[in-house]
Amino acid sequence: MRKTVGQIIVLCFLIIAMQFPLLVYGTQVQSVESEGSIGFTGVYEPIGPPDPPPSTSPQKPDGTLPKTNMIDSSLGLWIGSFLVGSVLLVLGYKRRKATQKTIK
Secondary structure: OHHHHHHHHHHHHHHHHHHOOOOOOOOOOOOOOOOOOOOOOOOOOOOOOOOOOOOOOOOOOOOOOOOOOOOOOOHHHHHHHHHHHHHHHHHHHHHHHHHHHHHO
16 A cells, blocks of 8 residues: 555656756856967877778768757657656566565
8 A cells, every 4th residue: 555655656746747847048148258378389199090080071960959948849758758657567567466476
């Protein structure tokens, strides 16, 4: 009985957490330009040719990065939570069934 109550509490917590997702917004408040520079001294001596050799053509990035104030769909969150919950329920059912067999 206590396990069932604990599972119900955990499920309620997960549902509440998914209903009120945390939204974060970022803005640039201040920008500062400086005239400083960075300098290096010494000589770099490479050890052999690089492996793999550097690309000669420019490469396009694979995807896009999120933009400021971009709001994305929470469908993936719902699907992932459902999958995790169903796996946990199946594992709990199997464990409960195994303990009942050992008791008999």
